[in-house]
Amino acid sequence: MARGVARAVSFGRRATTGWCSYRRVTVAVCIGNLVAVLLVLRSLTAPASFAPTAPNRGEVVQYTEEQIRWVEESIRIRREAEPVELVLAVKKLRKKLAQEVKRREELSLVLKQKVYYDIARGLHELGDNSSLAQQREVVESWRVEKLKNSASTRNQSSLDLSSEETRMLKQALEFNWHMLLEDIGLWIPDEVTHTVHDDKPENEPEEEEIVAGPPLSPQCNAELHTDYDGAAVRWGLTHHKESAADCCQACLDQAKNAKPGELKCNIWVYCPSEFGCFSPDKYEHKHQECWLKQADHPKLNFKDKYSEPYRDAHPTAPVVVPWMSGVIGA
Template structure:
């Protein structure tokens, strides 16, 4: 009896399970599972999409802040170098135009012109003056222009130039002559007329030249633009001093401390020029050189200005004597 009840219950459970696990219900369950999976995938995709940008907050400025901003803009505009910018633009246009002109003449034609002018100057010789060279080059230019014009009229090729080269050379000789000379390496300076004007009133005192450094004692007897001769007591190339006063003091100290039999300094010569001082020897005399010399009878080498004859024989000599010196008074 009990076994029969158990079998009946087991059969009833199987029947209930079979009724629930029908094909329709299984299909519905699978569809629901797919729908859930699709929803999960869609949610994950939407979470990866970029979030829309947040709306920027509108900042409201006060009237005072707006006024200061407008004032700042106005000041910046007024500070702009408008004239300088325009000048730079004009210069760029000029440079482009000059560059275009330079490119008009072919290289071979420039070489021909350069060879003819160099040969012309060589024929003049080394003793020719600048005026003669300038006149010869200008005469060559006028003759070349005449030949080009004559060749174009007669349709001749005696210039050994094509028609295009002849036109280009004519344009360069007429309008770009100085540019052409610069391109071939020949520089002819323009003539400068210099007129000296003496507008100084009569009896006007000369301006006193300022000597750098402390004042010199009266016994130094400093003389500007002066160079005294004498036997060297101290070699100036290796004896720089900060000022003329220091140089004179070095002479006084040497004379005071000289040993018996040594030369005693009684002449000092100083180079106050920052560009150095000229001397006809082989050395380069620099600023602050201090020479200590001795002479029983001091003699001037140069005073105030070098003569024209001296400067003709010494081309590097300046007009004014750069040294200053003095003879120590006893």
């Protein structure tokens, strides 16, 4: 009986020892598989960690004589292919354009308006019956006089300019006179004979053009596709009206309320086009601009269509005059 019990105990120990050994092997295999999976995942998500290490910064890379010759040849070919003269010409042109833009921006809008009003006053004293040559002579005489008196107080008092504004105006009169004329919108046209050819068949009714806004008063004497000349009473760049009727009314109100000695508006010029209106000056004249002008004897700048010689000289000019105008009391 005792021997049987001993055998059973011994058999149980061997079984237990074998079971423990099998479990350990299984656990070891699972851990190995888990480590392998983790390594694979790491290699997929961070391949740079397995990349070969870069050489030390202090390490000197040795090139062969042939490789060095190739590099030198490549540098020589690239330098010979560079358009050196073109690059220098572009740099000079950019510098020149930057200087011109700077000179244009130096004169403020208020100073340009003062110059315009002073020149317009001289043209007004000349009279509307003067020739274009006489008008050019007056403008050039004004320029010469301002250049001579640029350092005196008389020049400053006539335009009410500060010393800095006087210096800037003198520089513009010397180097950018034509640009200044364009900036202030002063343009004296050449005398061109324009003949209107009417090819419309007889008895064909005129197509009535519709103007947006309320109807205009008869005293406005509105004329489509017309631009009248005159001394500016109100600068149109900063004076916009909702309609041509409002622009005409603004002219009537200004003439009614003008103080003694002030110019009284008798010409209104309006831009009815949503795309803006062309003008030979440098400004972008936008929709609803309303210019109030004065002239004892109003003269036409443009009527109906721009002439072919004018459009040849101004490629951006349209065929039809976009402005509409009216002479009060005409």
